[in-house]
Amino acid sequence: MKGIILAGGSGSRLYPITRGTSKQLLSIYDKPMVYYPLSTLLLAGIKDILIISSPDYLSNYIKLLGNGSNLGINLSYIEQPKPEGLAQAFILAENFIGSDDVCMILGDNIFHGNGINDLLLNAVNNVKKSKKATVFGYYVNNPGRYGVLGFDNYKNINSIEEKPLNPKSNYVVVGLYFYPNSVIEIAKQINPSNRGELEITSVNNNFLKNKKLNVEIMGKGFTWLDTGTPDSLLEASNFIQTIEKRQGLKVACIEEIVYKLGYINAKQLNNLVKDISITEYGKYLSNLLIK
DSSP, X not given: OEEEEEXXXXXXXXXXXXXXXXXXXXXETTEETTHHHHHHXXXXXXXXXXXXXXTTTHHHHHHHHTTSGGGTSEEEEEEOSSOOXXXXXXXXXXXXXXXXXXXXXXXXXXXXXXXXXXXXXXXXXXXXXXXXXXXXXXXXXXXXXXXXXXXOTTSOEEEEEESOSSOSOSEEEEEEEEEOTTHHHHHHHOOOOTTSSOOHHHHHHHXXXXXXXXXXXXXXXXXXXXXXXXXXXXXXXHHHHHHHHHHSOOSXXXXXXXXXXXXXXXXXXXXXXXXXXXXXXXXXXXXXXXX
């Protein structure tokens, strides 16, 4: 399976913070925002990853992450000239995806919780074995901002509505999607919405209609953060700071993840630490080499 991080968009809800930079390059406590979705894909066992961003900022991602060889992974990049909906990503990434299945994560979404690794790996296996898509539902107080799940009397999912005025439930689809390869053709076939965008909800409804959509509910113990506003940006940083200070462990530390997965060895990790050894982040990585 291949992975996509969608880091496009103008970040207009964060103006003026994002007038001079991409939203996903802003910091969430002690690391760039893009580290968080990247770590999620890594925990799902995905090593071939494409980052999609606007022409203005794509070079900044390349400067930050390079081709991924120092992390034992493969990173590719492609421009999104104009944001025309989340489903556009699969059309732009068609050559990158090839004949593989694919997972897409939105660049401003953060996931954390005990058991997240199993949740991700199960989603990968579900797509591989059943050729069904897997998305995740999460309870929120303001569902009208998202794609909202509808349920029948037996608690089965029977609808997904994009940003409805009258939400049928408080459960929404988060920005993490696992699809079989057929998603490329489905994305090509859907029509733009009233907003003029290729909606990811239209893709999900196609899988739902054909009984090929698996919806997993993220229950208590899982945290989903959507960092699209100044308040949510601050809340996310405070959340990560609290977790890291109390546990003494880093969240979304991509160098630690690839080291523990065996993608890089101790010597390679040490090389990554050299330039940042005086920072708390660097000291944390150095301690991994001692243990």
